[in-house]
Amino acid sequence: MQSITAQLSASFRQAIQTALGVEADPLISVSQNPKFGDYQANAAMGLAKTLAQQTGQKTNPRQIAEQIIAKLELGEMAESVSIAGPGFINVKLSAGWMGQRLAQMLQSDRLGIDPVESPQKVVVDYSAPNIAKELHVGHLRSTIIGDALVRVLSFQGDEVIRQNHIGDWGTQFGMLIANLQDLSAQGTRIDLKDLESFYVQAKKRFEDDEDFQKRARQNVVKLQSGDPATLKDWQMLVHKTREHYQPIYQRLGVLLTPEDERGESFYNDMLAPVVADLKAAGLAEQSQGATAVFIDGPDKTPLIIEKSGGGYLYATTDLAALRYRTSTLHAQRVIYLVDARQSQHFQQVFATARKAGWIPAGVSLEHAAFGTMLGEDGRPFATRKGGTAKLKDLLDEAQQRAAAVVTNKSIDLSDEQKHQIAIAVGIGAVKYADLSKDRISDYVFSFDKMLSLDGNTAPYLQYAHARVRSIFRRAEERGIAYTPPSQIQLDSPHELALAQHLTRFGEVLELVSRELKPHHLCSYLYDLSTRFSGFFENCPVLQSDEPVRTSRLGLIDLTARTLSLGLDLLGIEHPPQM
């Protein structure tokens, strides 16, 4: 089903062509104020100006608007079309037409949303944990936002390739392996349960112990030359770390699996060719002993791709990964969910890859940057002692706080139900708090705010969804049969407000895909929930007589399914009861 904006746009474009003989974007938008109707076309003002310049005659925008309306054919769609202000064309949709459209949406398992016309192959690079380190709050935004985008793009019909660029290579593995060897030689049970302290221990020994340092360096050489014993130790570290983060992914409901991992080590063999090719292309040059690309000019910061003593850097790996993604994976769009602090780095990497000719025309490279997560004191989020906050602890606390709320509120549910709801609410709240803010700005993390039952929060949306489901449970209890109606009747202003919003879902998903900003979907779902609440307070469903009852059941069915799909696309659970 074509979106309403697209339909109006086509009709208006045609009318402008017929009336004025020009091709122009009708500038359709959703009206901000209900008194101006549902949609508006804002092209008349601009057209009056351009036509005046062409013909040399003065034209009145309102007259232009009249001419357009005279040729406009909207069929059953509109109840009225009017001109207001300087030349706005306001369209009020017909309730009958809208009711029919909603009924059609109800027949579709995609709620009437067509997949995109030309699906793209999209690589999404997100999460990127480090080996031998625990996931900490710094990984949250990349993981959560990336996963939501993967879900939305997939739903839209794109072929999405998830890429988890894990930090599994580099000089730090020398000391980690040396520490591992010593521990096993001592007969100490190797338990990487506390990854953080293992890492800290290795680092401390590296700094204090010269002999250890020497062996660590030898290990790096051995690892890079493919020594089997060293590789085995390395694999063990990777494996143990995966055992730590994979359950957290599962707990978060994140789609990433070990098959999605293309860590730094994966590109190891591609690094030397990257440098060689850039040199051959005349892009890379020797500078102060290192090999660098002066992509922004000779006086600007270069992108260093090889160290003076030999050895590659993360820029080299990123270039190799990018080339792999466009040449081997044939990505048409590559998306990086990485901290905003690295925007200069990505700018340089993208520019270098393009200049080297590795990026086919039309391929889009996007750094979906995000800001820092702050504590309520406005400083970067940390534990009370000021240390790095572990993701697991954060989720535990959220779940614990949610459990306290559920215990207070949902009295007549079983303990098992309460437990499940606490998980859905706690984890959902953390995720939603992150997703509902524009990713580019820093955001303040607050348990109290995200778990509040009022305002733009996960529990509010989950509650709205549970309330709709509850009506269907009551219907069943009372023996009221429901089959989706072929027409939905819209009389009350609350029904109309809800209906209008339901028809806009597809357009919001387009916006999210284009801007890579899930917060638009959050705002949409919150707005939908408040409109539902208004309807719920004012329009009885089960107590109404037929055919209103079935019509309203259809309307709330669509509401529940929209909420449910929307939350699915955000990766947030929605229990049927709370």
Next chain:
RNA sequence: GCACCCGUAGCUCAGUUGGAUAGAGCAUCGGAUUUCUAAUCCGGCGGUCAUAGGUUCGAAUCCUAUCGGGUGCACCA
């Protein structure tokens, strides 16, 4: 010094390609429950959209400058 991001109500945040009178939530004040979940809803209060220019029929949105905050800037990732 150079570059990027941000600045909207007391606080936390929205504001589609520039559109009509800038919106929510929290806080605060007042109201609604014999009716499908009150974990809710309705109303009041609250704004120089950092500042000054410019572009435009029209600017929170685009351009320039200034102020304020954050971040990055040669061999860590």
